[in-house]
Amino acid sequence: MTMTRRTWLLVPVLAALAACANTSAPSSSTAGAASATPGSTPAVTPFAAAKPPKLIVFMVVDGLPIRQVLGYRDQLQPDGFKRFLDRGAWFANAYYGHGYTVTAAGHSIMLSGAYPERSGIIGNEWRDPMTGAPQYNTADPRYHYIGNKTEPLAGTSPENYKVETVGDVLRTLQPGSKMIGISGKDRGAILPSGHKGTAYMFMGSSGQFASSTYYMDKHPAWVDAFNAGKPADQFFGKTWAPMLPESAYARSVPDGQPWQANSGNGNKLPAVLGAGMDGPGPRFYGNILPSPFGDELTLAFARAAVEGEQLGADDQTDILSVSLSSHDYINHAFGPESRLSHDHFLHLDAYLQDWFKYLDAKVGRDNYVAVLTADHGFTDTPEWAKSQGRDAGRIVPAQAVGFVNAGLARQFGEGRWVIGMSGTGFIFDEPLIQQRGLKQDEVYEAAKALVVQVDGVQTAFTRAQLAGTDTTTPNLAQMRHSWYPGIAAPLQVIPKPGWMFGSRVMGTTHGSPYENDTHVPLLTWGPKWVGQGRIEQRVEIIDLAPTLSAILHVPAPRQAQGKLLPLPAK
Structure with missing residues (x-):
């Protein structure tokens, strides 16, 4: 590989190993207490009692507020989100504690445990306060995408990321461990991957997944094989149709509202991808992410990564981060209150069920921990909120x-x-x-x-x-x-x-310090490690990195600001 590393990220291995020995078995006073159900006896998770899992499957649903997970719970598949809600440990009151809740900031926090005040990832993009020059969170002009055009300010490296992650610590102590990050967005892949992982992101110009020359000179054979199959093209002419009968969507806002963006794939279901186009091309590829098929394609690449990198195949724990971007695009265009968002969530749930079935067979049901969260929530579309009598x-x-x-x-x-x-x-x-x-x-x-x-x-x-x-x-x-x-x-x-x-009178966004944008899912599953039950205690997403570190028996990232999650006992 041809890459540079920040010297301050090179943790001395002997010192880290010593710290690991001192911190791998958290005491009950630091681990905290949790109740699986209100009124039950508090329990402490003995993280050190179990050997680390072979694989951490870390999942992000971009722009998913907890209110959507719970609001549609009765319509879920038996083993998608319900794997977490019915058979895992999950937090009903998990929040971000920072104020500007956007994608890059959220993705920078999850596996570092550090807020932007320490990481420097204050947003997706910003301007230099002295010169006004535009900046992008993962831009680095020294590197370019492999086999794909690299636009100015495109995300190509974690150079601006001033902290280390769980994966960075793990790979310092165990160089044989792998840290792979995958996303429809560059920031969704690069930031969770940290400085020592490898990131792959969707290329809207070609329909491929690509890495950058920060990580390697050329793709491994499994990536080339995946891209050669042109899997994005299979969605040309495919119809996004509702998962359920019309009556099942009575709790969400109907399609075709004037404030819903009517571009790309339109704002009504059913919608045909590539309608009016002669064939697959950049315009079509760009329209895949704002549909359920963006998640389907991302998970297909994640499967290829598990196979190609043999993730979870030995006793050195690997981490696979998969950030699913489609829900964010859909919520931006149509609002989290919309039927389109509602239906996309149901499609995603079905995809997760298939994904878990695959992991159970490939990695082994007792060999991995799955975690699912979101980088931020979402604000309701102002025009719809006003129609409900709210100030917006x-x-x-x-x-x-x-x-x-x-x-x-x-x-x-x-x-x-x-x-x-x-x-x-x-x-x-x-x-x-x-x-x-x-x-x-x-x-x-x-x-x-x-x-x-x-x-x-x-x-x-x-x-x-x-x-x-x-x-x-x-x-x-x-x-x-x-x-x-x-x-x-x-x-x-x-x-x-x-x-x-915002200057456009359609769609909506996020980025505030309020409940709608800060209250997100934090769901875990892995019977050997995380127990089972609904935890009511308020926690923050910064608590996730120290907790995963404890499960892995490695020190928490040095800049982490959180504490161990109060998981119920197994």
Whole structure:
């Protein structure tokens, strides 16, 4: 392989082994207690009692709020999500604790246990707060996709990721272990893979899965064989039809609403992929992910990885991370309240049942641990929420910036003081502030006083607040977890609940510190390791990395901020 590594990630093996010996058997005081059902006797999971599994199957459903999992529970397959809910251990109150809940931030947290305040992955993309230059979370111009075109700012390496992951620690101690990350999105593959794993992502231009030259010079034979079969082409002309009769969708919003995006595959079921096209091509490949078939294709590649890399075939534990991207695309376009989202979830459930059946046969039912979570939840579409009598709406970024600039011009003189938004914050013309002899914090504070007057804005936090010690102001602690000095904008803006930044009057998003966006599934299965039951205790997703480390008998990632999950006893 031809790759570079951050020197600070090279954990001395002897020191790590010593730490492992000291931490592989957590005490009951650190492991915490949990009840499988309310009122039952608390139990502590003896992580060190079981030999580590042969395989950790770590799964992410991009953009899946817990309310959808539980809201459609009565329509689930016997052994998809129900494997977790009926026969695994799962957390009814699992939350993200950071404020800007987007895909890259969520994926950076899961296997590192570290919030963006430590990892530097503050969002999907942002702008340099000093120059305004665009940045992307996994961009690295030194590397390119193998056999596929690499666009500017495409995700090709974990260079910007400032922390280590469970996989990094495992592969430092056991170089023979494998860490494979797969996703429809570059960030969904690269970030969970850490610095020492290998990431493969879907290429919308070719319908292939590809890695980058950060990881290797050329693909292994199994990847070439998978791509040579052109598996994406099999979905051309395939119909996305509802899983259930029309009456089963009474709890969700019908198709074809004016706020539902009517592009790509349209906004009504049934929908035919490739309709109106002559044959498979970049436009068609790009439309696979916003359909159930994006998940089907990703899981097909995951099976190829299990076979090609012989994951779980020996006693050195491997980790397979599979981030399924389709639900996020569908929720963005149609809203989590839609029938299209409802139906996609049911398709996904059926795919999971087949996936588990495969793993049981290939790896062995008693040889792996499965974990499923999400990188964020979702906010209901504002237009639908308003129709239900709720306060909701859209804040047009350009209008908000214009309003603040007009006010700053009155106070400090003419100038484009705010040059735009970066993530969920405002960045400023820093040379202009310096030329006028002004103090940065004075301008930021004045901008805050203005932006909170914009309809739909809840509050804003300045750099001084984010660097301070106030622990009482609502949402401030969450935004601190999302704020990395020198990368994040110096003024962070939070919409009201139900509101979102956006200039298009269709679709919806996520990214707030509120329940809809922070409350996600955290589901585990593996009878030898995680026990069974519903746990009511509130936990955070940062707790997952230390817990998986304990199951693997390795130290937690050094920057991890969580604690062991209170899993019920086996």
